[in-house]
Amino acid sequence: MTCDAIRDLFSGLLDGELPAAERARIEAHLTACADCRELWTLLVENRDALAAFPEVEPSPALQARLAAVVAPRRPLFVRLHLALMPRLQPALAVLSTILIAISMYAFHPDRTLIDRSISRRIHLAYSRVETLYVRAEGWTGRLGEMTSNVLDAVKPAKGDDGGGDRSQ
Amino acid sequence: MNGYSKRVFNLAYQFSGSYQEAEDLTQDIFLKLHGVLSKYDPSKSFAAWLTTLAKNHLIDVYRKSKWEKGHRDDFEDVAVRAESRSDPEGDVVRRERQAMLWKALDGLSPDVRIAVILRDIQGRSYEEMAGILDLPLGTVKSRINRGRLQLAVALKDRRGECHDL
Numbered sequence: 001m002t003c004d005a006i007r008d009l010f011s012g013l014l015d016g017e018l019p020a021a022e023r024a025r026i027e028a029h030l031t032a033c034a035d036c037r038e039l040w041t042l043l044v045e046n047r048d049a050l051a052a053f054p055e056v057e058p059s060p061a062l063q064a065r066l067a068a069v070v071a072p073r074r075p076l077f078v079r080l081h082l083a084l085m086p087r088l089q090p091a092l093a094v095l096s097t098i099l100i101a102i103s104m105y106a107f108h109p110d111r112t113l114i115d116r117s118i119s120r121r122i123h124l125a126y127s128r129v130e131t132l133y134v135r136a137e138g139w140t141g142r143l144g145e146m147t148s149n150v151l152d153a154v155k156p157a158k159g160d161d162g163g164g165d166r167s168q
Numbered sequence: 169m170n171g172y173s174k175r176v177f178n179l180a181y182q183f184s185g186s187y188q189e190a191e192d193l194t195q196d197i198f199l200k201l202h203g204v205l206s207k208y209d210p211s212k213s214f215a216a217w218l219t220t221l222a223k224n225h226l227i228d229v230y231r232k233s234k235w236e237k238g239h240r241d242d243f244e245d246v247a248v249r250a251e252s253r254s255d256p257e258g259d260v261v262r263r264e265r266q267a268m269l270w271k272a273l274d275g276l277s278p279d280v281r282i283a284v285i286l287r288d289i290q291g292r293s294y295e296e297m298a299g300i301l302d303l304p305l306g307t308v309k310s311r312i313n314r315g316r317l318q319l320a321v322a323l324k325d326r327r328g329e330c331h332d333l
Contacts, residue, residue: 011313015294042320049265050288054250058177062191066173069198084210 003036176222182285183226185240197222219300223282230278243267272322284315
């Protein structure tokens with residue numbers, strides 16, 4: 001392998017990503033080639049030095065400036081984030097459906113027909129409820145009658161309990 | 169907020185090499201962020217998205233040559249400003265190496281420089297970098313290899329110069 005081909009593999013070797021056979025080939029080349037060996041040594045030392053590069057703290061003045069830039073927008077971001085939370089999606093779907101239905105009604109060209117149809121249905125429903133109410137009243141009356149009949153039927157039996165029938 | 173600003177600031181500082189410039193760049197990046205926040209997709213990592221935004225801004229500004237190239241702060245200034253992560257006076261050799269690398273970063277093209285910073289200084293994974301740089305994994309790896317070799321050659325040349333003197 002040429003020096004260029006070996007050097008193309010240096011990063012893979014440095015990151016420990018090469019298979020054993022390729023590693024062995026590079027190591028054999030490094031033993032024989034002083035230039036590549038020097039470069040490899042530099043790569044290893046550079047990696048360690050770069051990884052230990054110092055991290056600098058931004059100045060308080062910059063932090064204050066950044067806070068001023070971000071602060072007014074943050075609530076909107078947070079709201080957006082909350083609104084897009086998966087657990088709110090069923091509620092958002094229901095809300096969207098309701099809004100679509102309202103808009104379909106509000107912007108329908110034959111809105112008066114819809115109004116009439118709705119009021120007819122409301123009247124129909126009202127009359128059905130009335131009918132049910134009247135029937136229920138009838139049932140209540142009959143139930144009262146039945147109750148008093150049953151009570152009347154039970155009373156003589158109580159009288160018999162206290163009378164001479166027991167002796168027979 | 170602090171974590172993000174520190175991350176962006178350090179990227180800008182390592183890329184530009186100037187503390188003052190890095191402060192201005194960081195502020196510009198956050199102003200840009202303020203303008204495009206509505207485009208953020210919450211299903212993706214905010215940190216990666218912000219880093220992409222920062223990277224694009226840094227490279228744009230670099231290409232428009234808004235700051236004077238080749239004038240990086242002295243590494244001693246970086247070390248003084250740094251927190252505990254910087255070495256104490258014990259490791260002088262490493263400090264010298266870091267100072268040389270700090271200067272050598274200026275010799276890398278902006279695309280290669282940002283890749284080396286993300287990988288070797290900030291320790292990002294190749295997968296994360298592919299997302300940030302919007303490049304295939306193979307391209308990211310070859311870019312890193314190129315950057316590492318260029319830095320090694322720059323240091324080798326520097327050593328040669330020192331020996332010649």
